[in-house]
Every structure is written in C-alpha cells, then in structure tokens.
Amino acid sequence: MVVSSAPGKVYLFGEHAVVYGEPAVPCAIERRARVTVEERDDGALRVHSTDLTLDGFTVEYDGAADASADVDVPEALVEAAVGYVDAAAAQARDAADRPDAGFDITIESELPLGAGLGSSAAVVVAGIDAATRELGVQLSAREIADRAYRVEYEVQDGQASRADTFCSAVGGAVRVEGDDCQPIRDVPNLPFVIGYDGGAGDTGELVAGVRRLKEEYPFAADTVESIGDLVRQGERALEAGDLEELGRLMNFNHGLLEALGVSSRSLDEMVWAARESDALGAKLTGAGGGGCIVVLDETEEARTALSYTPGCEETFRAELDTDGVRVEER
Ligand SMILES: Nc1ncnc2c1ncn2[C@@H]1O[C@H](COP(=O)(O)OP(=O)(O)O)[C@@H](O)[C@H]1O
Ligand SMILES: C[C@@](O)(CCOP(=O)(O)O)CC(=O)O
C-alpha cells in the first residue's frame, strides 16, 4: 500500500489564456488530496472517495462503461470523478509496463471540487505517484506532471494546459508557458485569502466557451493576449516583491476574465467585497463559473468582509505550499 499527497493551487495570474500558449503563474497551497493505492490481484479497479461533495461514493468496475456507484450520488458526478481516476490508473499501468494491474484507490481531499483550486490535478498527480510506486516504479516530479497533464488533456476533451498539474507536482509558485514549465524561486510571502461560494464550474465547458468567443471576436482574442501581457508584468512585480502592484494586476486580471464570460455573480460579489475591504487585490481562480476567488490581503479585513457577503460560504487563509507531490505512507 502507498499513500501519496499533492497540493491544490490558486492562480495568481493567467488561467484560461494559458490554454492558448500565454504564460500563467499558479501557486501551490497548503491544501491537499491524499490518494491511497493498493494493488489488486484480479485486475479490477475499485475507487472509493470520501469527499465527493456529497457523501462520498464507492465504485467498482472493470472498465469505465460499467461504472456504478453504491450510494446515491448523481451519476454524472461519479462518471466525472471516475474519468480522472481511471485515466490516472492507466498512466500508472503504462509507466510500470503492467497493462493488467488492478488497484484499490481511496481518495481523501481537502479541496472543494470544480472550484478553481485544482482538485482534479491534485487527485491525478497524487494518484499517479501512489499507483506507480505501488507497482515498484518511481517517477520524477516532472514525469508525474507530464503524465497528469495527459490525463487532464484527455478528460477535458483536448483543452488543458500544463499549469495545474505541473504546479501540483512540484509545489511552490511556477511559471507555465506552453510546454515550458519552470519553478519560480525567491517568491515573497503572499498573503492569500480564499473566498468560496460553495459552487462549482465545469472546466471543460468554460474553456470551450472562451475558445468560441475567441474564434468569433478578434477583440476576445486580443483579451487573451492582454492577459499574457499582464502576466509578464505580474512576473516583474513578483520578482520585485511589490505586493501592491501584484494586487492591482490581480484586479485587472479579474476584469479581463469577466470580459471573457467566466465569472459569475457570486464570484463578482466576493471580489467586490474584498476590494471594498481595501485588500491589495482579488480575482477568481481557475476555470470560474462559480467556486473560489483568491485575495491578496495582509490584514483580517477581507476575511471579515467576505464572512458578511451573502454569496460567500467559506473563507480561509492559504499558505504557499513549497512541497509538491510526496509520499505520506508506504
Ligand atoms: N475527492 C475527489 N474524489 C474523486 N474525484 C475528484 C475528487 N476531487 C476532484 N475530483 C475530480 O476532479 C473534478 C473537478 O476538476 P475540475 O473541474 O478541473 O475542477 P478543479 O480542478 O478546479 O477542482 C471532479 O469532477 C472529479 O472528477
Ligand atoms: C481554465 C484553466 O486554465 C484552469 C482550470 O483550473 P481549475 O481546474 O478550475 O482549477 C484550464 C487549464 O489550464 O487547463
């Protein structure tokens, strides 16, 4: 048996545009998915998730088509979850050259699903690490990131960047531009506050929406390029440790994402509550549509303001996690 964990992330800048080759800066946060993997003799895959928004579920099957849950969780949710886990198991079998290996997989996660904190990447990265180790193979963090990217690419219908999976695999703040993935060294202390509206967005659909907008309107394509320019400016602010400039650019980035149609009323309400509390900056994180915003605030003001914001269900501080994927037990 092997237990591995991997962190979630927030986007300081650059989600969505990163799918089209612009740079992005995601930062790993100290909230993790833990995946326990034990090899089975019969070649089957059994997935048990304790945190799937509702009551958790267990599913046992020999192929995705037979997937059925043993508890009352919406079929679509189970299918979505099994899609990532199934593809992660396939990557592990491929890496270990054990095409017939079966697994018992248990997922425990501190990351809300579909909320922009990269739960899918964390589950897939930790899952590939645990499953390959269980088969006696040890991959580097970069190899795990690469295989996890292939999973996201497949499950998200060919629309994914390397940002979430690379960040979750190596930890810390990273820079991703196309296939080029680099850790960012000497990051200043970033006082992140998260606001969560209790909802979720469909990553695949939101990415497809931006693609359509971009194809239809040249100025939407320009907006995507502007996000790239903003990210490059943001990298200079990060290097200089200029938190005020980072905050201003986060506000700008939120506006551009809003223009691309991926914000929502509750995300906007949380962003405005944070801004009015004099936070340095605030933006949605991840695919959008619902879920989380990330705020830069050294004081407790933004958290207080968010706790009084009707659309906000939960707020917490998130420390940068300098650790990526790691083994917890074996
Ligand atoms: N605890 C979990 N158990 C099983 N699957 C999970 C878990 N957490 C996340 N997932 C998978 O990740 C998907 C959410 O990923 P995504 O839409 O990319 O949003 P995000 O990565 O922002 O959380 C879920 O639909 C599910 O398939
Ligand atoms: C919208 C996007 O840029 C980030 C999605 O992040 P999340 O899965 O919502 O945490 C998609 C991607 O980079 O693959």
Ligand SMILES: [Mg+2]
């Ligand atoms: Mg995701």
